[in-house]
Amino acid sequence: MQSWTSISKDAWLERLAQLAKRVGIHLGTLRERDARDFELVLASAVLFFPPDQLLTERDANARLKDFLASAGIMLSTDHVELRRVLADSGFIHRSDRGSAYRRGTLPDWLVPAAEHLTAAQLRDEVQSARTGHAEARAARKQAWLAQETASIETIEGAPPPIEGPDDETYMRLALDQAHNGWALSEVPVGAVLVKDGQVLATGFNQPIGNADPTAHAEMQAIRAAAELLGNYRLNHCTLYVTLEPCAMCAGAIQHARIARVVYGAPDPKTGACGSVIDLFAEPRLNHHTQVRRGVMADACGRVLSEFFAARRELQRAGSLPADTEEAD
Numbered sequence: 148m149q150s151w152t153s154i155s156k157d158a159w160l161e162r163l164a165q166l167a168k169r170v171g172i173h174l175g176t177l178r179e180r181d182a183r184d185f186e187l188v189l190a191s192a193v194l195f196f197p198p199d200q201l202l203t204e205r206d207a208n209a210r211l212k213d214f215l216a217s218a219g220i221m222l223s224t225d226h227v228e229l230r231r232v233l234a235d236s237g238f239i240h241r242s243d244r245g246s247a248y249r250r251g252t253l254p255d256w257l258v259p260a261a262e263h264l265t266a267a268q269l270r271d272e273v274q275s276a277r278t279g280h281a282e283a284r285a286a287r288k289q290a291w292l293a294q295e296t297a298s299i300e301t302i303e304g305a306p307p308p309i310e311g312p313d314d315e316t317y318m319r320l321a322l323d324q325a326h327n328g329w330a331l332s333e334v335p336v337g338a339v340l341v342k343d344g345q346v347l348a349t350g351f352n353q354p355i356g357n358a359d360p361t362a363h364a365e366m367q368a369i370r371a372a373a374e375l376l377g378n379y380r381l382n383h384c385t386l387y388v389t390l391e392p393c394a395m396c397a398g399a400i401q402h403a404r405i406a407r408v409v410y411g412a413p414d415p416k417t418g419a420c421g422s423v424i425d426l427f428a429e430p431r432l433n434h435h436t437q438v439r440r441g442v443m444a445d446a447c448g449r450v451l452s453e454f455f456a457a458r459r460e461l462q463r464a465g466s467l468p469a470d471t472e473e474a475d
């Protein structure tokens with residue numbers, strides 16, 4: 148059913164590790180958004196079944212539970228649904244009497260690598276990806292706390308100027324984040340939160356993968372920064388985002404007391420910083436965040452128009468289902 152080039156063992160592990168940094172991935176969403184990832188994940192589950200061996204339902208369930216607790220930890224499903232999806236798509240076969248299972252047929256592009264991969268390798272790879280992630284996070288928190296303690300006296304005080312000397316630099320980082328979103332087939336919008344010249348947190352748009360309508364780039368960065376600081380107020384921070392924030396994000400920015408917002412491209416459909424409405428110019432809303440518009444607007448807009456053009460191309464070729472929506 149597909150003519151994809153075979154994947155190497157290393158590429159398989161790398162992709163699985165990348166997926167494992169996310170949480171709450173739904174199988175249905177995965178199938179819809181990226182058939183390759185969907186097949187790779189299902190095939191990873193199959194590797195938890197020993198080759199050429201018939202398993203009782205109980206044993207099959209135990210192995211799928213083991214997968215879901217380790218290499219498949221990022222999935223939001225249970226062993227029953229997973230077993231059904233695996234059987235429906237031929238990845239595992241059910242015996243005629245319906246009470247035993249064995250490995251089925253893997254897609255051609257995964258077969259060569261599957262021969263050299265074991266469940267233990269998948270488990271280790273995912274575990275180290277997730278530990279690495281958590282360690283990097285803890286290290287950032289430590290570094291930040293040390294710096295925060297040292298400089299707490301000096302950073303309170305005057306509001307930041309409307310134009311920062313490093314606005315373009317940080318916007319470039321936000322653009323990198325947008326590309327991370329693209330890599331996961333999400334509408335590419337990226338954000339970076341900066342305090343006193345330090346990047347506190349980054350985020351990119353991922354409502355589809357997270358099955359979370361609030362997972363806009365700004366919200367992701369705000370959540371991560373608040374968690375890092377252990378504080379729901381993000382005083383004296385600047386938020387850089389490649390696309391004009393929507394009403395939800397503008398609200399969150401105000402609740403977080405973010406001092407300054409710098410954005411790239413305007414969003415004529417849902418922009419709440421002047422394009423549709425301007426929530427930051429509303430005197431009845433208490434907090435006043437400074438807004439700088441149009442920093443690297445062309446580059447920020449281009450990544451979006453290129454993404455949608457590429458997606459329409461895939462849809463024309465029948466590789467992607469047609470859209471019902473195109474908004475961020």
Ligand code: ZN
Pocket residue numbers: 363364365392393394395396397
């Ligand atoms: Zn938003």
